[in-house]
Amino acid sequence: MRKLYLLDCTLRDGGYVNDWEFGAGSIKSIFSRLDCAGVDSIEVGFLDDRRTYDPNRSIYPDTASVEPVFENMPKPHALVCAMIDYGTCKIENLAPASESHIDAIRVIFKKHLQDKALDFIKQVKEKGYKVFVNPVSVTTFSDEEMISLAKKINEIEPYAVTIVDTYGLMHAEKLLHYCDVLDSSLNKNIILGYHAHNNFQLAYSNTIAVMEHVKDRNLSIDGTLFGMGKSAGNACTELVAMYMNERFGKNYDINQLQEAIDVDITKEFSKKEWGYRPLFYISALNECHPNYVTQLLDKKTLSVKQINEILSRLPKKDDKNLLYDKELCENLYQDYQNVKIDDSVAVASLKEKFAGKEILLIGPGKSISEQKSKIDDFISQKNPIVISVNFLHNYFKIDYVFMGNAKRYSQFFSRIYAENPEVKLICTSNICEATEHIDYTVNFASLVCKENPSIYDNPLVLLLNLLVRLGIVKVSLAGFDGYDGEIASNYYLEYAPLLYDTRNVASRNEAIRAFLKSISSEIKVDFLTHSRYED
Numbered sequence: 001m002r003k004l005y006l007l008d009c010t011l012r013d014g015g016y017v018n019d020w021e022f023g024a025g026s027i028k029s030i031f032s033r034l035d036c037a038g039v040d041s042i043e044v045g046f047l048d049d050r051r052t053y054d055p056n057r058s059i060y061p062d063t064a065s066v067e068p069v070f071e072n073m074p075k076p077h078a079l080v081c082a083m084i085d086y087g088t089c090k091i092e093n094l095a096p097a098s099e100s101h102i103d104a105i106r107v108i109f110k111k112h113l114q115d116k117a118l119d120f121i122k123q124v125k126e127k128g129y130k131v132f133v134n135p136v137s138v139t140t141f142s143d144e145e146m147i148s149l150a151k152k153i154n155e156i157e158p159y160a161v162t163i164v165d166t167y168g169l170m171h172a173e174k175l176l177h178y179c180d181v182l183d184s185s186l187n188k189n190i191i192l193g194y195h196a197h198n199n200f201q202l203a204y205s206n207t208i209a210v211m212e213h214v215k216d217r218n219l220s221i222d223g224t225l226f227g228m229g230k231s232a233g234n235a236c237t238e239l240v241a242m243y244m245n246e247r248f249g250k251n252y253d254i255n256q257l258q259e260a261i262d263v264d265i266t267k268e269f270s271k272k273e274w275g276y277r278p279l280f281y282i283s284a285l286n287e288c289h290p291n292y293v294t295q296l297l298d299k300k301t302l303s304v305k306q307i308n309e310i311l312s313r314l315p316k317k318d319d320k321n322l323l324y325d326k327e328l329c330e331n332l333y334q335d336y337q338n339v340k341i342d343d344s345v346a347v348a349s350l351k352e353k354f355a356g357k358e359i360l361l362i363g364p365g366k367s368i369s370e371q372k373s374k375i376d377d378f379i380s381q382k383n384p385i386v387i388s389v390n391f392l393h394n395y396f397k398i399d400y401v402f403m404g405n406a407k408r409y410s411q412f413f414s415r416i417y418a419e420n421p422e423v424k425l426i427c428t429s430n431i432c433e434a435t436e437h438i439d440y441t442v443n444f445a446s447l448v449c450k451e452n453p454s455i456y457d458n459p460l461v462l463l464l465n466l467l468v469r470l471g472i473v474k475v476s477l478a479g480f481d482g483y484d485g486e487i488a489s490n491y492y493l494e495y496a497p498l499l500y501d502t503r504n505v506a507s508r509n510e511a512i513r514a515f516l517k518s519i520s521s522e523i524k525v526d527f528l529t530h531s532r533y534e535d
Contacts (some may be wrong), residue, residue, distance in 0.1 A: 002214075002215065002216060002217055002218050002219065003218045003219075004211065004218075004219050004221070004244060004248055004250065005040040005041060005191070005218070005219065005220040005221070006039050006040050006041070006220075006221055006223065006237070006240060006241055006244060006250075006252065007039070007040065007041035007042070007043065007081070007193070007220050007221065007222050007223070008034050008039045008041070008042050008043065008222075008223055008224065008225065008237045009043040009081075009083070009195075009222055009223070009224055009229075009234070010030060010034075010043075010224040010225045010228055010237070010265070011027060011030060011031065011042075011043060011044055011045045011058040012043040012044070012045050012046055012058065012082075012083050013043075013222075013224050013228070013229040013230060013234055014224050014225070014228035014229055014265075014268070015045065015046065015057070015058050015059060016229060016230035016231075017228060017229065017230070017268060017272055017274050018268050018271065018272065019057070020045060020046070020057040020058045020059040021054075021056055021057050022056070022057070022058055022264065022268070023056050024055045024056050024068075026263075026264040027044075027045075027056075027058050027069055028069060028073065029260070029263065029264055030225070030260050030264050030265075031044060031069065031073075031076075032073060033256045033257070033259055033260040034078065034225075034237075034256075034257070034260065035076050035077055035078050036253065036256045037241070037252050037253040037254070037256035037257050037260075038077070038250075038251060038252045038253055039078055039237070039241070039252065040078060040079060040220075041078055041079040041080075041081055041104070041220065042076070042078045042079070042080060042081065043081040043082065043083060043106070044058065044066055044069060044080055044081065044082055044102070045057075045058030045059050045060060045066070045082060045083075046058070046059040046060070046082070046083050046084070046085070046088075047059075047060055047061075047062065047063065047066075047082050047083070047084045047088075047089040047093065047094070047105070048060070048061065048084070048085070048088045048089055049061045049062065049088065049089045049090055049093050050088055053065040055068060060082075061089075061093060062089075062093035062094070062095075063082070063093065063094050063095045063099075063100045063102055064095060064100075066082065066100070066101065066102060067100070067101060069101075070101045076101070079103045079104055079130070080101055080102050080103045080104070081102070081103065081104045081105065081106055081132070082102050082104075082105055082106070083105070083106045083107070083108065083134075084105060084106070084107050084108070084124075085107075085108050085109075086107055086108065086109040086113055086116070086117040086120055087113070091120065091123045091124070091127075094124065094127055094129075095127075096127050096128055097127055097128030097129045098128055102129065103129065103130055104129055104130035104131065104132060104159060105124050105129045105130075105131055105132070106131075106132035106134050106162070107120065107121050107124065107131065107132065107133065107134060108134040108135075108136050108164065109134070109135060109136065110135075110136060110137065110140075110319075110323075111135065111137070111140050111141060111145070111319065112318075112319075114135065114149055114152070115152075118133070118152055118153070118156060121133060121156060121158065122156055125156065125158070130158075130159035130160075131156070131158045131159055132158065132159060132160045132161070132162055132193065133153050133156070133158045133160070133161045133162070134161075134162040134164050134193075134195070135149060135161075135164065136164045136166045137164070137166040137167065137319070137322050138163050138164055138165065138166075138178055139165070139167075139169050139170060139174075139287070140319050140322060143181055146178065146181050146182065146185070147181060147185050150181075150182055150185035150186050151185070153186065153190070154185075154186060154187045154190075157187065157189075157190070158190060159190070159191060160190060160191035160192070160193050160220050161182060161186060161190055161191070161192060161193065162192075162193030162194065162195050162220070162222070163175070163178055163179065163182065163192070163193065163194045163195065163210075164195045165194075165195065165196055165197055165206075166197065166322075167197060167199060167231075167283060167284055167287070167288075167289070167290070167322065168196070168197035168198055168199030168200055168202070168203070168231075168232055168280065168284045169199070169200075169284050169287055170202075170206065171200070171202065171206075172202070172205070172206055172209040175194075175206050175209065175210065176209060176210070176213050179192065179194075179210060179213060179214055183214060183216075183217055186217075188216075188217065191217070191218045191219065191220050192214060192217050192218070192219055192220070193219070193220040193221070193222065194206075194207060194210045194219070194220075194221055194222065195222040195234070196222070196234060196235045197229070197230070197231065197232055197233070197234060198227060198232040198233045198234060198235070198275065198276055198280075199231065199232040199276070199280040199281060199283060199284035200281065200284055201276050203227070203232075203233070203234055203235035203236075204235050204236065204239050204240070206235075207221055207223070207235045207240055207243075208243060211243075211244075211247075211248070221235070221240055221244075222234065222235065223235045223236055223237035223238075223239075223240045223241075224236070224237055225237050225238065225257065225260055225261050225264075225265045226238070226261045226265045226266070226269065227274070227275060228265055228268065228269070228274060229274060230274075231274070231279075231280045231283070231290050232274070232275060232276050232277065232280035232281075232284075233274045233275045233276070237257060238254060238257040238258060238261065241254060241257060242254055278304075279293050279294065279297065280293075282304070282307060282308065282311070285308070286308060286311035286312065286314070286321075287316075287321055287322070288311055288314055288321040288322065289321070289322055289323065289324040291324040291326075292311060292314065292321075292324060292329050293307065293311070295326065295329045295330070295333075296310060296311070296329065296333060299333065300405075300407065301404075301405045301406060301407055301430075301457055302406055302407060303406040303407055303409075303410050305432075306336070306406050306430075306432075309336065310329075310332050310333060310336045313332050313335075313336070314328075314332070336430070337430040337444055337445070337448075337457070338430075338444060338445035340429070340443060340445060341429045341441060341443060343429070343441060343442045343443050343446075346440040346441055346442055347442060347469060347470065349440065350426070350440055350466075350470055351470045351471060353385075354385060354467075354470055354472060355471070357384065357385050358382040358383065358384035358385070358474075358476070359384055359385050359387065359467065359472055359474070359475045359476065360375075360378065360379065360382075360384040360385070360386050360387070360475075360476045360477075360478065360528070361387050361388075361389055361460070361463065361475060361476070361477050361478070361480070362375075362386060362387065362388045362389065362393075362396060362398070362478055362479050363389050363391075363460065363477065363478065363479035363480035363481070364389075364390070364391045364393075364479055365478075365479040365480055365481030365482075365529065365531075366481060367478065367479055367481050367529035367530055367531075368393070368395055368396075368478060368479040368529070369395065370529075371478070371528075371529045371530075372395060374528065374529065375395075375396065375478050375528060375529070376396070378476065378478075378528055379396060379397075382476075384476065385399050385400065386398050386399050386400070387399065387400040387401070387402050387426075387463070388400070388401050388402070389402050389459050389460060389463055390402065390403060390404065390405055390408045390459040391408065391412060392412050392423075398423050399423065399424065400423065400424045400425070400426055401423055401424075401425050401426070402426045402427075402459065402462075402463045402466075403425065403426070403427045403428070403431055403459075404427075404428045404430075404431075404444070404447070404457060404459040404462040404463070405431075405457070405459060406430060406431045406432070408459075409427065409431050424439045424440070425438050425439045425440070426438075426439065426440040426441075426442065426466075427440070427441050427442075428441070428442055428443070428444035428447060428462060429441055429442065429443050429444045429445075430444040442466055442469075444457075444462075446465070446469070447461075447462040447463075447465040447466055447469075448461075448462065448465075449461045449465075449511075449515055451515075451518075452511045452514070452515070454507055454508050454511050455508055455511045455512055455515060458508075458512065460477075460480055460512065461512070461515055464515075464516075464519060464523065464525070465519075467523060468519060468522050468523050472523060473522070473523055473524060474523065474524045474526070475523060475524070475525055475526070476525075476526045476527075476528050477525060477526065477527050477528060477529075477531065478527075478528040478529045479529060480527070480529075480531050480533060481529070481530065481531055481532065482509045482512070482531050482532025482533050483508055483509055483532065509532045509533065512533050513533050513534075516533060
């Protein structure tokens with residue numbers, strides 16, 4: 001008859017949330033309550049010799065550094081585990097198992113490192129530890145590659161092999177297929193494990209699916225208290241324990257688990273939340289490292305649709321999609337944005353319409369409300385063409401809206417088409433038409449500031465470059481107040497909730513000042529309202 005084991009890895013996987021700084025007291029408390037609850041295996045943390053010993057952190061340079069956790073504590077009933085990410089802890093840092101409270105060591109490794117990792121695992125086993133073989137990102141393995149790995153693992157005879165769904169990519173059907181491949185390939189005395197992540201909100205249901213599906217092999221199921229863990233988090237130990245109690249007659253003490261959550265885990269959640277979020281859903285949807293999503297979201301210019309389109313271009317050869325490459329992502333972003341079109345007709349038409357006219361650009365700065373009467377007087381006296389930049393408002397009659405940012409286009413879609421149908425729309429070519437027509441589309445790549453990445457696609461920069469292309473020699477600006485540390489307070493009330501990027505604001509002020517100086521011989525810029533961009 002098969003056996004079911006519950007393995008808690010809060011102190012290890014949960015540490016990604018707080019840099020493993022649970023505090024010495026909480027490390028002991030969490031471990032003790034898990035042990036009192038009857039959890040079969042407890043991971044006490046990472047072994048990583050790149051880190052110095054800190055009694056408040058559950059990440060240790062060697063096995064000796066783990067020993068203080070067990071001072072003045074009764075001998076654990078649980079199997080005490082630690083984890084090594086292959087290549088981060090030398091074999092010399094592991095004392096013989098007979099000299100350590102650690103019973104088992106779990107080793108994670110990427111596919112391309114499997115042979116070296118398996119050799120390391122042999123050495124760990126020779127020191128007397130039970131060993132878990134944990135290939136990460138199992139979705140990168142074909143069936144043939146997984147069977148080949150299983151044959152190599154069988155030669156080592158480890159305690160367990162864990163299916164690790166690193167980025168939470170698998171639905172039940174695919175997961176159970178991997179279970180079948182390993183179940184049919186591994187020696188029968190090897191425990192099969194499963195470690196879930198919650199990107200698709202499937203960690204708990206997938207865990208149940210594995211327990212119900214694998215009938216004739218011992219199973220070890222990973223969880224963390226309250227799902228605490230990297231990115232979208234993990235299957236919840238307390239939920240898995242509850243299910244095992246009800247379905248398989250286990251006797252885990254749920255009260256002890258709840259006490260640990262109440263006393264030690266909720267305080268960590270209050271500092272930094274984890275769990276299902278759009279970022280991790282997008283990552284799993286596109287089968288990519290979450291840092292790719294973060295990098296594109298941080299642009300603050302892309303719609304979700306555009307982010308998905310860029311991520312779809314990530315090469316999957318050599319697992320490039322799962323091994324984060326910042327430069328690759330930036331190149332894909334720029335290639336995507338630099339949509340080249342023939343904008344000669346649009347440019348010629350705008351040039352004709354703007355020729356000889358006063359031009360007033362309206363930005364979203366707070367000064368448009370504070371100095372509204374001054375702007376009204378200018379409009380009344382000069383009768384300019386009024387162009388609102390990346391936003392719309394009800395303060396002044398607008399002739400054109402310029403959009404150089406797909407996110408802003410989406411945010412103001414209704415206001416542009418439903419509330420201001422008479423306004424003409426000028427968009428850069430990185431913005432795709434929705435159901436409504438864009439009046440003028442101009443080449444994005446020809447307007448960007450390549451000299452300074454911090455203002456590469458700043459909307460004011462884009463529009464001024466366009467006006468230079470149109471032969472405009474003078475323009476007036478209102479509402480371009482510049483950035484300050486309290487960035488939200490620097491915008492008029494309606495626009496403030498749309499702000500995202502508050503980083504490096506001082507440097508952007510300087511960059512825009514430098515840009516304005518660089519184009520001063522081609523176009524004269526007058527500030528109608530106060531601005532930090534002025535010399």
